[in-house]
Amino acid sequence: MLDLRKLEEKLDKALSLETEESLTNWLKEKRLKKFLSSFGEGELCQISNEESIKVTVSNSFNFEIEVNSFDTSYNPKLAA
């Protein structure tokens, strides 16, 4: 049977140790990991010089990807 009091104590202890920085970093790391996982599994392939992918941080927590390319038929090159 779960000991709810013990669970709450452990959680309260963890929260009491958190600072603005530690929580912000934890959340950023989670969201960056989620963002990177949206590429799927596999390896990134090299793209030509005319093409570039720029990752921008729109605010502290959200990430966006921008694809710049001179080739209008460009498709992101992910090898799954």
Add this chain to the structure above:
Amino acid sequence: MVKKLFHTQESRIHTLTEPIPCTRDDAWLGEGIYFWYELFDAEYWGNTAKKATGFYEIYESDIDLENVLDTVFNEEHYRFWLRQLEKVAMTFIKKTNEKPTLKELNDYFKERGTWNEVCGILFQDLPTNDRHLLVKPIQYKNKKFTFAYRKRIQLVVYENQIIRTFALLTTEECINLN
């Protein structure tokens, strides 16, 4: 208490010997193995979300719910879970100015709160489709409102050892429910 629950997957060449963990970003309670509490919902999920091969499979499992946080039927567990969830969410908002997702909160419980003894969480939402409800919508000022009277219950399992059995129950052809 051991209870029978249901796991839905696309039908593939080989029958599964163990359930497949869900890693989808929209999985409510994070990475884990998801089971439906009722066969009806397992079938509905097969017809709506597991259509890639045209067939889906439902597996049944006996699962030990002893160390599961039951937020559906256990009032003490529900109130506890709600209180912890709102406490952590409020801390995030105060310290980071950002609302966390439910998945992030759950990750926090497990990683920072070290809730290793919680082997799973039983949780519910409401059915998203009212076609199968047996009551008529209520009409009020030219708008129709449906009372979703039945719970749609799922179990997420974090510790595989609570899954006592796992066996194929049925293979079904997907049907269009729209």
